[in-house]
Amino acid sequence: MSRISFIHAADLHLDSPFKGLSDLPEQLFDTVQNSTFQAFDRLVRAAIDYRVDFVLLAGDIFDQESRSLKAQIHLRDGFKILKQHHIDVYLSFGNHDYVTGTKLPVSFPSNVHVFPTEQVRSYIYSKDDKETAAIYGFSYEQRAVTENKTNEYLITRDDIPFHIAMLHGSLQSNTEHDVYAPFQLSELTSKPFDYWALGHIHQRNVLKQEPPVVYPGNVQGRHRNETGEKGCYYVQLSEHEAKLSFIPLQSIQFSKLEINGLECVHIFDVENQLNEMIAKLTDDTPYLIDVTLTCNAASAEEWKQDNQLEELIELINERLIHRHHHWKYIYRLSLSTKKQSIASLEKGDHFIGELARTMEYFSVEQNINELYRHRQASRYLESLDMDEIEVVKQEAQEMLLHALLKS
Amino acid sequence: MKLQKAFIYGFGQWIDQEFDFTGNHFLCFYGENESGKSTLQQFILFMLFGMPPKQRKFFRPKTSSKMGGRLTIWHKDKGEIVIERMDGERNGAALCRDEKGSTYHETWLNQLLNGMTLEMYRSIHSFSAVDLATIRDMKEEDLGDLLLSIGMTGSTQINIAEKQLQQKMEALFKPYGKLPTINKQLAKLDDLYGSRIEQQALEASYNEEVDSMRQLKQDIQMLQEELVTYRKYLSELERQKQVLPQLYEYKQYEEQLQHLPGEVPFPENGLERHQALKNKWITMNSHVVLRKETHDQQAAKLKELKESLSNDEAVYQTAIQFMERGQTYHEREERIAEEAEKLNKLLTRINMGQQELNMSTNDLDFEQLHLPFHIEQEWKAFKTNDEQLRVEHDQLQLEGQQLQQQENHVHQEIMSVDEELLQPADRREMQTKLKQNEAAQYDLNAQIEVQQKKHDWEKKKRAGKTKALRFLSAGIGLAIVFLAYGLLQQQDIVKNMGWIILLLGVGQWLFENRAINRMDQEWTAITTNVKPETILTDEEKNKLESMLETHDLQVYQLQSLKEQQKKIDIQSIQLDEKNSAWQQKMHRHQQLLETERAAFPFLDQMEPVYWPELYPKLRDLQQLYREKIKQTDNLNRLKTEQQKFEHDLDRFFEQLNWEWNHVSTVNQLEQITTFAKKYAEKEMAYQSLEKSFSSNEEGLKEVTHQRQAIENEMQVLWELAGADTEDDFYHKANQLQEWQHMHNGINKIIQQTAHLFTKQQWRELLNQQPTSSEIEQAYDEKSKLLTELEEQLNSKRQQLADIHAELSKLEASEDLSRMNHQYQMEIEKLQQLGREWAVLKTAKEVLAETKRSYQSKHVEQVIARTTAFFCQLTDGKYIKVIPPMEGTPFQVEAKDEIRYTVNELSQGTIDQLYVSLRLAGSEMVSQNNSLPFMIDDAFVHFDSLRTERMLDILETIAHSQQVIYFTCRKDVLQTVEGVKLALLSPKHHDRFSKHA
Structure with a gap:
């Protein structure tokens, strides 16, 4: 046989x-x-x-x-x-x-x-x-x-x-x-x-x-x-x-962790959550970790302020890298914030409303050519896909709102 | 929208505090510093827009566990709404309840506020002294834009945001910049890209390197093979150099061997054997030579003797004859004496007969008296027979005729014989010739012998000459080859060798020639030239001999003929006498008788009768006479013979030139005898010599034979050696010796070189026959080439090692891999930066676009309101606000129609303008859904008059929009009318209540 x-x-x-x-x-x-x-x-x-x-x-x-x-x-x-x-x-x-x-x-x-x-x-x-x-x-x-x-x-x-x-x-x-x-x-x-x-x-x-x-x-x-x-x-x-x-066979495992930061008052709460989740990962292989932190915009802005989140991740990574066995490393942290209702903003006669309206019809692609069609940069840069453009818009809007409205 | 009331469970210093905002649209909260104005303001904002936890924490009351409160607002569409927020609940999110009791969440509230956020609210609907302070810090040139942005959003943030965005963008990227992050990243990427391309090219060079390596390996292998070949060649050359002397020696041997037959056959111990034979031969040869000499001497002597004998032979023969005849002569002499005596006796008897007959001698001529037998008869018949006489007469006649005929015949014969008879000179010549011929014949034989030997010599000579010539030609040929080669190759050695060979050749030739010449001369000396004409042919000889014989015969014949003639003459005379007698007889007496008588005078006296008687007497007488005649004749004959003998003898002597005139015959004879004796002695000597000669010859033959035997033995040796001559043999011996020498030499060299060269290699080397310098040169060249090749090989090996190293390096190289990863990461980074930039750019563009659209929609309105407020605040000093247009800055127009740019205004005026803009903006935004306008001590720096004007304006605004004014200035309170005043003091709540 x-x-x-x-x-x-x-x-x-x-x-x-x-x-x-x-x-x-x-x-x-x-x-x-x-x-x-x-x-x-x-x-x-x-x-x-x-x-x-x-x-x-x-x-x-x-x-x-x-x-x-x-x-x-x-x-x-x-x-x-x-x-x-x-x-x-x-x-x-x-x-x-x-x-x-x-x-x-x-x-x-x-x-x-x-x-x-x-x-x-x-x-x-x-x-x-x-x-x-x-x-x-x-x-x-x-x-x-x-x-x-x-x-x-x-x-x-x-x-x-x-x-x-x-x-x-x-x-x-x-x-x-x-x-x-x-x-x-x-x-x-x-x-x-x-x-x-x-x-x-x-x-x-x-x-x-x-x-x-x-x-x-x-x-x-x-x-x-x-x-x-x-x-x-x-x-x-x-x-x-x-x-x-x-x-x-992998020698490095990719992993995604989602942190709910909505309830987190302090950034340390985020850290704790993160540590807990990382601790749950196996110890038999190095990990590259993609963390998505869901939080409200205010917290996001707050934590973003002074690079708090970055520092936090650095701190955690510092610890994770120097483990005895397999390292773990948070290579990406993305914030998922509650989207501000653009629709509600648009109703306003105020400048922000106007901004929101403008943003909605704003063509990102046409306006980023300066870089994305740049002779040198275009060699390396991939053009943004729709999702990315949406993200860019979102981020731009948040940025503008933050910039215009910060006290 | 209006705020109705607020109940604070706990917020900052406020705990369980309620505030009422109803009553008047213009609410003024007065309190001193730290009285809680700002906290209240924050509470309201917290209620409306929420607050991040951290901030909430800040307002958490120290004395209460609760943090939060309720705010009751009135909305024109929704009516009264209570917003409740608690720090501990819903993470500070709002819970709203409308009049119907429905609850709503944050989102709903946000929509209700048209998406207004805290910040938006602050920028539009509230301002404080702090805001004003910021414009003081602004740079002059930005002031216009700033003021415009205030006009639009109520705050300075558009301008600031624009600037920040611009700054951030520029910090991130400039199309032609170098320092911005993206530019730097791009440069980094360019670098990386370049290095990566280089690295890729480097790795792509792996292809070439591998090819090169393959090529190099091939090259190296080829080089190595070549090197091996070269090294072999070099060691070969070294070996060649090492064996060069032997090679040349070998070559020389071989060349010499070429001149020698391939194999030299030579009898065993040939030389010694030959030498022994030679010694014998020499001894034998000396015998032969001795014998030969004797032989030659004897031969010469013999020859001489023979010559002399043969010369004297005829004489001798004649002498013998003469001696014999001398004997006869002597006898004849005696006989003559006897005969003379006899004659005398006869004469006496005749005389006596005559006398008896009475007849004188004269009467009787017996000579003429013929008394034939028949005379008696005749006489008897004389008388009777006349006829008989006649017949007799006839007979006589006939007789006479016959006689005549005889005589004629004899005469003729004599004549003819005489004619035929040789002349004495001729005869002598002939005899001489014969003798000479005999001698010549002998010589000839000797000469033939010599000739034979000479002929043998000629053969040898020719062989010798040919050999010499061969030597010469071979020498010359070789010499030419060497010379040519020498000249061509400029090799003196070779050239000299050529000369030497030439000299040797010529020398050998000359030597050979001289030896031949010497021998030749010897031979020439030996040669006796016998002319062939002296030798007669057998025919000639026979002829001569027969002629001489004939001559002798003829002489004899002549003699007899003469005798006959004489006889005939006598007979004729007798006949004549008879005739005449007869005639007389006849004539006179009856012719016959008379004649008879006349014939026989004695008959005269006698009667014919007597005649018959007379006849016997007569007859006797006649007989006697006849006898006497006969005797006389005999005597005469003897005498004649004697005479003839003497004559002959004389002639002989004459011939011999001997003295004969005065020499007697006896002497002559004695002389002859002596001669003959001498001759005989000579002959004896000759014979004895001949005997000795032949004995010597025997001896010679024997030694020659023995020598021949030796020679044969030698010949055998020669034949074994393949030699024709002794020289040749010795030559062969030498050759053999040489051959052996060379073969020994060759074998020795072969033994010596066998471990260095194979037979074929050795043969090739021999053919090449390199010179030392050639080898040196070749060695040098090859060494040079070898070195070059080694260098090449080393270089190639180095190259290979390099390539190996390069390949190993390439193979081990992490560079490209690392670069790829780095590159990817940098790309990722760029992508991030690019997105960042895109966000900034989008924000900036959106902001600019918003600004434009907002301006086009609202600025006119806002400016109009601003003008109104500004005019009022400045008490009509300025009558117009002109927003910035393209190229023109923000301007205001004074009542005298002079326009001032904002930069030209005093700070106070700018403040007024700012406030006017803020108020206008807020008013504009509040048209649809107005939120309360909160002012926190914005007019600290205003004088009372200006404050009053300000408050007037606020009061006007308050008609359409709730205005909440927080101040710490009492004087303000005094200037305001129709304002709901509230005193804020947490410690004195009652006071507040009182005022309220």
Whole structure:
């Protein structure tokens, strides 16, 4: 009775910088910088510890935008270690590390089998000199693959016990992400594959249990929306069942904390709350914490005054960073204040009413060109999206009100 | 909206205090400092707009646990509303209750107040001395704007906000700035971007570096291989240098060997064996030479003897003949004597017969007397037979004819023989020729022998010359090669070698030639030139010999012929006599008789009758006579013979030039005998010499044979050595020696160099035949190249190491990774700053826009009201307020129509203008839903008159809007009329109540 075991991971995004982090303390920077590598190292360790037959990496191993030699070298070195343990690697490239993108001539060891083109093809994995598994897949040659590739997944060898398909793409219905190599779940499950190893979506998701259609998610969260544990699936396939277990690999976990500061009279109350919530976080991994403080405008203005909140966060961070084990770090604090009713303001004949009215129809985009279309700045600045513009408006209004009305 | 009353549960110093705001729209609260005016004011504001906890905490009463209160207001739409706020409840949020008892929350209240906030309220509906103080601090140029903003919002904040926003914006970003935060961040990002690009390029150079590394590795491998080759080559050169002397020696050996046959066959111990043979040969040869000399001497002697013998042979033969004949001569001499005696006896008998016959000798001519046998008969028949006579006559006639014929014949024969007879000179010549021929024949034989030997010599000579020539040509050829090579290569050694070889060649040639010449001369000396013409052919010889024989025969024949002739003559005479006798006889007596008688005169005396008788006598006589004739003839013949002999002898002597005239025949004969004796002796000597010669020859043959045997043995040795001659043999021996020497040399060198070179390498080296300088040069060149290559290799290795280092550095480099992360963070930061700026910008623009729209909507109205208030406050001194237009500042027009910019006004006037603006603004805002206007000692600096005017204005305003005025100035109280006054003193609440 044949069995195989493997690790399924995707979206390693090696050496890809985190989003939304700035002014990170130097001592955390290294950890952040190396987090994707560490996650990969843990993957390698896991593959060795679990004595898997092979490892599937379903695309987006690197980021084209932030490719570095280090990433390729580190990857290669990891593969070398796997080779020492006779673990094969089946690797496809995705939209972030498409084949024609710039790569450096770092060649992988022989245990790594790369799907070279957009044409779906298969590699045969032999266990104890017996052809045990056929692994199907394709790589992105260009930045995008927009056609449905599922038709190309065809089993040609019935004599091989296991057929595993690797697919870097997204459900047709998924509109949150760029839709690449779109598929419908039924298209996958209708085919006699034993396992669909998906990639591209960073949120891990087992779309179906039998046969398993799995997004393992990325191995390391890289911005505030990629919270929680990140890792890979350890899969054991036998003729009758598929056992999946998730192995966390992340070296830094993103977390969101929401503090209700409405009842807080003093900023220390906020601090206490915050400390309490942070204390509830596990101690097995470093955390990057995004704190949303809900409070009324007056408190917000008060706490903002003299950088009280900033100082508070600094104070907490100072403490959290210097913990013995894993640090925790509040990288973002956002205030959520009760919105002042613009509608009520608008009714007033007073200047503020006029201001509110003006604000409502004010086009932020047209007025920030000075910076956002600035020759130099436009290189780096992303234009603001609608939400951000709303936030800007809100903040501008609050600022104006505060500026105009402060005594 | 109007405030009705307030009940304070606890707020600051006020606890459980109630205030009533009803009665008059213009409320004035008087209290001294610290009397609670501001607290009350704060309470009202707290009730209306709430208060942050911290601030609330500030107003928490020291003596009461409660903090909060109730404010009853009247709203034109909603009626009476009670607002209650407690610090401990709802976090200070309001709870409102209308007349119907419905409760509402903060939001509702906020909407009721048209979104008015505390700050807004403060800026619009309240002002204090503090506000006024701020305008005093303003810079002159900003005053206009400030005043305008006051006109709009009732406070200075628009202006300040604008300025702050501008400042903040500028602090954050200037399009062409460097120092603002965003600019700095941009510069930082530019830097980072640049470094990142550089770093990316650097990492991209990984490609090239890897390529370079590959290339370098290849290069290095090639260089290493090349180096190995070069080192090998160098060590090869070193080895070559090391073995160069041996190489040249080897080469020399080999070249010399080339001149030698590939293998020199040579008998074992050939030289020694040859030497032994040679020694024997020399001994034998000396024998041969000795024998040969003897042989030659003997041969010469023999020749000489033979020559002399052969020269004398004819003489000798003749002499022998003569001696023999001399014997005959002697005998004949004796016989002559005997014959003469006989003759004498005969003559005597004839005489006696004659006498007997009576006949004189004269009568009888027996000579002519012919008495044939038939005479008797004739005589007998004489008488009888005339006819017979005639027949006789005829017969005589016939006889005569026959005789004549005979004579003729003989004569002719003599003539012919005589003609044919050789001339003595010719004969001598012939004889000489024959003799010479004999001698020549001998010489010829000798010469042929010599010739044979000479011929052998010629062969040797030619071989020698050819060899010499070969030497010469080979020498010259080699010399030319060397010279050419030497000249071409400018190698003196080679050139000199060429010369030496040339000299050796020529020397060898000359030596060889001289040896040949010497031998040649010897041979030439030996040569006796026998002319071939002196040798006669057998035919000639035979001819000559036959001619001589014939001659001898003819001579003999002639003699006999002469004898015959004589005989014939005699016969003829006899016949004639007979004839004449017969004729006489015939003629005269019967011709015959007479003739007979005449013929036989003795017959005269006799009768023919007697004749027959006479006849026998006569016959006898005649016989005698005949005998006498015969004897005489015989004698004569003998004498003739003797004479002839003598003659011959004389002739012989004459021929020999011997003295013969005065020498007797006997002497001559003796002489001849002596000669013959001598000759015989000579011949004896010759024969003995010949014997000795042949014995010597035998001996010679034997030694020659022995020598030949030795030579054969030597020849065998030579053949074994492949030599034709001894020289050749020695040459071969030398060659062998040389060959062995060279082979030993070669083997030695091969042994010496075997560990250094393979056979093929050695062969190649030999072919190249490098010179020391060539090797040195090559070595130097290669060394140089090697050094260069090593340098190159080192450089390449260095490069490789560098590249390795570079690659390792690149591979280990965190730079780009770090930069990417940093870059991302800085981008994030920029994004934040950008948003910040966007907020500021939006705020600023919105503010500006609001200002514009507000101005266009309300400023005119506000200014109109301001003018009214300002005019009133200045008691008509100023009649117009002109808001700032583009390019013109805020201005006021005095009643004399002179316009002053605000900067030109006195502080007091500015204060008045400020107040006017505030009042106008507040009034304008309050048109729809007026909130109470709260003034906190704003007119501290006003004089009483101006205060009074101010209060008048307030009173006017109070008609449409509740005015609450807090003051600590009693005089104000006095100036105000129609104002509800309230005294504030927490300690004296009753006083308040009283006033109330």
